[in-house]
Amino acid sequence: MPKITNPRAFQIYEVQGKTIQNSTYPHETNRPHRHKYYEICVFITGAGKHEIDFESHPIHSNSVHFLSPGQIHLISRENDYHGYLMVFSREFYGVEAGQEDILFALPFFNNPTLVPILNLRRDDFEELLHLIVSIRKEYLRWDGFTSEILRHFLQIFLIKCKQYYLRYFADKNKTLDPHFAFVQQFNALVEQRFRQVHQVQDYASMMAMSPSVLNKYVKNITGFTAGEVILDRLMLQAKRYLIYTDLSNKEIAYQLNYQDPSYFSRIFKRKTGKTPSDFRKSENEKYQL
Incomplete structure (x- = not known):
């Protein structure tokens, strides 16, 4: 297990009200953003909305x-919001080089086919909140x-989740x-490859099964074919590139291993109803990016 001593590899904040009053918080919170670390948002009182990958x-x-x-x-928080934000790096969690990534075994991380939200009964939430309070106390x-x-x-908190x-x-x-x-394994492979x-x-082939069997399992669990899961992940990444990079449509196509940029644009429009350029324009106007 690696010895992590850098406090910035793990941070936890208690938040009350609409804004984070902490200058060390690692990103802007008044516009859509992305980051290279994992984040857990614990909502004690619900107030507002959370947009995740273009869904509210x-x-x-x-x-x-x-x-x-x-x-x-x-x-987007309201004045009566109260909760905690916890961020950590992959390395902090203890994932070592060459080790199968245990974070991919958690259904709510790295898995676009499942909603990464857990709405709990009060008694179950209290158990998690007790852990959060202990984490915050130790952090301080x-x-x-x-x-x-x-x-x-x-690790205990995430296993309980x-x-x-x-x-x-x-x-x-x-x-x-x-x-x-098996479907979780497939989702993890898709996320990585x-x-x-x-x-x-x-x-x-990577999973040592036939395409028909894999497709049957994926369809039964997710409601989508394996091919649809792969394509949806590609289009999600295309959306991210369009919003948070200056890459051209052609460059995005090549980043996603489409050798024909016009084919990529047709697929994107078929899946989203907009051309890549129109999608970029509408999202930029929406958030004034």
């Missing part, structure tokens, strides 16, 4: 929202032992289905 979600009391590196989001008295203590607290997530979404997301784990690998048969 109401903020409910007793809820936890999860953000993965690269996701675009914006929290940082010393030579804090990094290791916080890492274990964080996974327990609740699988329980709460057992029916909707078929988390108790014996093939759910989608820029280079576009074909279902290639993912099936």
Whole structure:
């Protein structure tokens, strides 16, 4: 396990009201933004909305929202908002080089096919809130032992969140289905390889199964074919590039391994109803970017 002593590898903030009154918070909060670290938003009182990857979600009391590196989001808070924001790096969590990334085993991270939101019953939320308060207390008295203590607290917190997530979404997301784990593995592979690998048969080969079997499992769990999952992930990344880079449509096509930029533009319009250029223009006007 790596020895992390840099406090910025893990940070936690208590937030009350519409804005974060903390100059060390790592990003602007008045416009959609993305970051390279993981973020957990704990909402004690629900007030406002949370936009995650171009979809808007109401903020409910007793809820936890999860953000993965690269996701675009914006929290619009109201005056009676109260909660915590916790951010951490992949390295802080203890993922070592060459190790299978355990963060990809958590259903609410790195997984565009599942909603990264957990709305909890009050008693279940209180259990998580107790952990958050302990994490905050330890963070504020940082010393030579804090990094290791916080890492274990964080791992316990996320495992508890996974327990609740699988329980709460057992029916909707078929988390108790014996093939759910295979679909999670597929989603993780897509998240890691989608820029280079576009074909279902290639993912099936990585998972040592036939394309038809993989497609059957994915369709049963998600309601989408494996090909649709891959394409949706590509289009999501295209949207992110269009909003947060100055890359041309042609350059974005090449970034996503489309050798024919006109084909990429046709696919994008078919999936979104807008050309890449029109999408960029409308989003820039929406947020005055």
